Amino acid sequence: MASLTQLEYVLAVEKHRHFGKAARACHISQPTLSAQIQKLEDEIGFVLFDRLKKPVIPTDRGARYLAVAKTVIREYGKLAQFSGSDKEVSGELRLGIIPTIAPYLLPLFLTDFTQRYPKAKLIVEELKTESILRALEEDRLDAAI
Structure with a gap:
C-alpha cells in the first residue's frame, strides 16, 4: 500500500517531469526518490512512468493512478486542517x-x-x-x- 510520502513523490515527478527536479522539490536525493517510486511500482504491480521518454511522462495506467493520488493528498490535507x-x-x-x-x-x-x-x-x-x-x-x- 502506498504511503502518503510515496504519493507526494509520484505527484512531484508528474509535476516536474524529471526525477532529479522532483527529488530537489521534495528535499531528498534522486536515488531515494527513485527507490521509493520503484518500491511503490513493485507493490502495485505496474509502472507509473515511462522513463525512456524525456521529459518523463506517466503511463496510461499511471495517469489514472496519479489522478486518484491527487484526490488522496487533497482529502488528507483537509483532514490535517483539523489539527x-x-x-x-x-x-x-x-x-x-x-x-x-x-x-x-x-x-x-x-x-x-x-x-x-x-x-x-x-x-x-x-x-x-x-x-x-x-x-x-x-x-x-x-x-x-
Missing part, C-alpha cells in the same frame, strides 16, 4: 467511496483518522458513482471519493 482541535472533533462523517478504489484509499487514512479523531464516527459506504451522487444530493453522505 489543533483534534480531540474536540466529534459527530459522524458519512463518506461514500466507489468499491474499485476503496481497498486502496481507505487504508491510507483510516487508522490515522480514528487515532486523530477518537470522538468522530466515520461511516463508509461503498457505492457506485451514480448512487454516490444521488446520496450527496439527498444529504445522505457528507463527502465522497
Whole structure:
C-alpha cells in the first residue's frame, strides 16, 4: 500500500517531469526518490512512468493512478486542517467511496483518522458513482471519493 510520502513523490515527478527536479522539490536525493517510486511500482504491480521518454511522462495506467493520488493528498490535507482541535472533533462523517478504489484509499487514512479523531464516527459506504451522487444530493453522505 502506498504511503502518503510515496504519493507526494509520484505527484512531484508528474509535476516536474524529471526525477532529479522532483527529488530537489521534495528535499531528498534522486536515488531515494527513485527507490521509493520503484518500491511503490513493485507493490502495485505496474509502472507509473515511462522513463525512456524525456521529459518523463506517466503511463496510461499511471495517469489514472496519479489522478486518484491527487484526490488522496487533497482529502488528507483537509483532514490535517483539523489539527489543533483534534480531540474536540466529534459527530459522524458519512463518506461514500466507489468499491474499485476503496481497498486502496481507505487504508491510507483510516487508522490515522480514528487515532486523530477518537470522538468522530466515520461511516463508509461503498457505492457506485451514480448512487454516490444521488446520496450527496439527498444529504445522505457528507463527502465522497
